[in-house]
Amino acid sequence: VLNLKNPTQQQGYKMKIILIGASGTIGQAILKKLTNRHEIIPVGHSQGDIRVDIADPKSIENMYNAIGKFDALIATTGKVHFARLHEMTADKYEIGLKNKLMGQVNLVLHGLKNINDHGSFTLTSGILNHEPILSATSSAMVNGALEGFIKAAAIDLPRGIRINLVSPTLLKESVDKIGDKFAGFYPVSADEVAYAYEKSVEGAQTGVVYKVGYA
Ligand SMILES: NC(=O)c1ccc[n+]([C@@H]2O[C@H](COP(=O)([O-])OP(=O)(O)OC[C@H]3O[C@@H](n4cnc5c(N)ncnc54)[C@H](OP(=O)(O)O)[C@@H]3O)[C@@H](O)[C@H]2O)c1
Numbered sequence: 001v002l003n004l005k006n007p008t009q010q011q012g013y014k015m016k017i018i019l020i021g022a023s024g025t026i027g028q029a030i031l032k033k034l035t036n037r038h039e040i041i042p043v044g045h046s047q048g049d050i051r052v053d054i055a056d057p058k059s060i061e062n063m064y065n066a067i068g069k070f071d072a073l074i075a076t077t078g079k080v081h082f083a084r085l086h087e088m089t090a091d092k093y094e095i096g097l098k099n100k101l102m103g104q105v106n107l108v109l110h111g112l113k114n115i116n117d118h119g120s121f122t123l124t125s126g127i128l129n130h131e132p133i134l135s136a137t138s139s140a141m142v143n144g145a146l147e148g149f150i151k152a153a154a155i156d157l158p159r160g161i162r163i164n165l166v167s168p169t170l171l172k173e174s175v176d177k178i179g180d181k182f183a184g185f186y187p188v189s190a191d192e193v194a195y196a197y198e199k200s201v202e203g204a205q206t207g208v209v210y211k212v213g214y215a
Contacts, residue, residue, distance in 0.1 A: 006118045006160065008071055009204060014038055016070045017201065020054065020107065021077030023047055025173045026124065029190035030074060030197050041067055045077070054078070054103030060110045072201045073111050074122045075104050080138040082181075088137060096138040101145050108153065108163065118160040122200040123150060127169045127214060133181055143167065147209050154207030162206035166196045169213035188213035 007013050015038045021027040022042030031040055043050045043063060052063040054077060078100025081092040104123045111121065125143035128136045150165045157163060170179065172187040179187070196210035 008116075008118045008120070008202075015072050015201070016041065017072040017074060018043060018067060018070050018111075020052060020073070020075040021045075021124075024076055025171055025190050026076040026168070026193055026197075029194040030076065033191070033194040033198055034201070041070070054107060055099045057106050057110065060103075060106050064110055064114050067114070069114050069116055070111075070119065071116050072120045072122070073107060073115070074197055074201065075107055076124050076197075078103060078124060078142070080142055082135045082139065084135050085137055093138050093141070096142040101142045104146065105149060112158075112161075115161055118162075120162040120164070120201055120206075122197055123163070123165050125165050125167045125209070127167060127185075127211070130167075130211075130214065131169075131185070135181070150209070151207050157206075162200075162204075164200040164205060164208045164210060166193065166200065166210045166212065167214075168193045168196075186213065186215065 008015055017034060017038050018041045019027055019030060020043045022031055023044045031042060034040060042048055043052050045051060045053060050063060050066055053059040080096030080100050083092060108121050123146055125146045126139060129140040129143035132140050146165055150163050153163050170182045170185045170187045172189045175187050193212050196212050200210060
């Protein structure tokens with residue numbers, strides 16, 4: 001009898017999944033999609049029983065200590081500063097570097113202690129390093145760095161642990177707020193984006209950038 005020794009790949013296995021950004025647009029859609037099959041631990045920033053500030057490594061450590069062992073972590077959060085290039089400063093780039101980039105990298109580094117064998121990390125970037133718009137140099141820089149990080153981390157992670165990145169285009173739900181900056185970008189719904197997170201968590205691939213809604 002084949003013993004694959006990988007419970008996360010067995011049909012019907014109920015994973016314990018930490019969802020950072022659970023109250024957000026993408027987070028809500030993932031929660032809806034995965035909640036029947038898995039135990040989801042929703043983590044917020046300003047609300048919820050368990051909270052974290054991904055820009056603060058100590059806060060990340062406290063969150064992991066409160067949760068204990070887990071099978072998968074999904075991060076659907078990350079702030080960057082949007083401004084025209086001539087208005088950008090080192091401090092403004094630092095926002096994206098500390099929050100969206102190192103925030104997600106630190107979720108991986110600190111999570112290694114508690115993640116089960118064959119578990120997975122799924123991080124979030126966005127389309128703007130492939131299809132830049134004005135005022136998005138920080139976003140493009142951070143997204144590109146996240147792509148490099150997950151590709152290299154995938155071959156460096158121990159114990160069969162996987163890592164992927166979801167890179168969505170503009171969301172339908174965000175069109176009213178930011179759509180005017182994204183002329184010609186055809187938006188996708190958060191529900192469609194949630195499929196990529198499902199593929200990352202329940203599938204077997206690693207080191208993959210799931211591009212959702214690219215032309
Ligand atoms: N929306 C789009 O069109 C789009 C397109 C491509 C990529 N993305 C990327 O996808 C990610 C999520 O986007 P979204 O539109 O779903 O965001 P959103 O609706 O603004 O939600 C953000 C989530 O992140 C949490 N959060 C905020 N600051 C945090 C911090 N310092 N530490 C931990 N959690 C924090 C919020 O928690 P609280 O509610 O508790 O504050 C909320 O749950 C972002 O990285 C964004 O760049 C978005």
